[in-house]
Amino acid sequence: MQHEQDRHPALAESQQGPGQDNTEVLCERVRQANADKTPLRIEGGGTKDFYGRRIEGDALSLTEHRGITHYDPVELVVSVRAGTPLAELEAALDAEHQQLSCEPPHFGPTATVGGMIASGLSGPRRPWAGAVRDFVLGTRLITYEGKHLRFGGEVMKNVAGYDLSRLMVGAQGTLGVITEVSLKVLPKPNAIHSLRLELPLDDALQRLAQWGRQPLPITAAAYHDDALHLRLEGGASSVAATREQLGGDDLVSSFWQDLREQRLVFFDKKDSRPLWRLSLPNNTPPLALDGDVLYDWAGAQRWLRSDDEADVLRETVTQAGGHATCFTAGHAEPFTPLSKVVATYHRRLKTQLDPNGIFNPGRLYPEF
Incomplete structure (x- = not known):
């Protein structure tokens, strides 16, 4: 039986909370900066400022340009403005039992969708599910002339400008101002279980190479503190059977979020x-x-x-x-x-x- 929101995508859109469209203000700022040849320092939540070289320029903040503009849980597509908090987008997806499968890191509560696209960083699931760029369907971008253009679309078969949209992922804002992005989302797995196996590094790497050639529901694998950590995701029977096959001890599921967000002791800034x-x-x-x-x-x-x-x-x-x-x-x-x-x-x-x-x-x- 479908959810009410599934039958009416517009309803899902209307319930995402307040948003704000600052496109015209942003376009005018870019037009003036280009005319004056004034460098712009594009800013979001600031959680990834460390990632890249320091830059000088007039601040151009996108934090007020926010809001989910369209979300269709049935089609597995969401469009969202760049200044939208990443946590806000994830909460909206979670309400429909969906997720950003690339697990982008936040590195702080103020992380934005624009920062996710600009940095292009992905979490532990990346080798099995894909990177951030693999889920980008389209973007809206302010060019150096202050024009607001759309590239790509909201469905995979619409490939017009698709590569240019992906080009923005990881470009760190050096090619234009991303104002909005359309993303493919996926359902959350029905079953999740994490394991910890104590074994030497060489043995762990050898086993991972072997398991990589088998249809096992592994979606994360890390070696830390003399132990191999694994996450299994998928159907309940598949996860249970693989858990029995691999053995090991149970691992708290928060390990993967702590790894993604660099909260483990290994990453201690001291x-x-x-x-x-x-x-x-x-x-x-x-x-x-x-x-x-x-x-x-x-x-x-x-x-x-x-x-x-x-x-x-x-x-x-x-x-x-x-x-x-x-x-x-x-x-x-x-x-x-x-x-x-x-x-x-x-x-x-x-x-x-x-x-x-x-x-x-x-x-x-x-x-x-």
């Missing part, structure tokens, strides 16, 4: 060593780096606390086929330097979409 995020190919063995490591994404994402020199660390990771990002502001250039060819494409893109360099200049790299 540790003065820089925090690095290593992205590596699947089944990469442990790297010869000094420091403490927390393995996530079945080993494809690794958090490293280390005093190793940035150049040495990045060279080791690059040789393994990956890249390293510094999550501690001020200790190193946050992102891996671009090759000459890739830098050329970045420069051309920036020149085309932001010729006067007004959008978050230098946020990703000093030359952009």
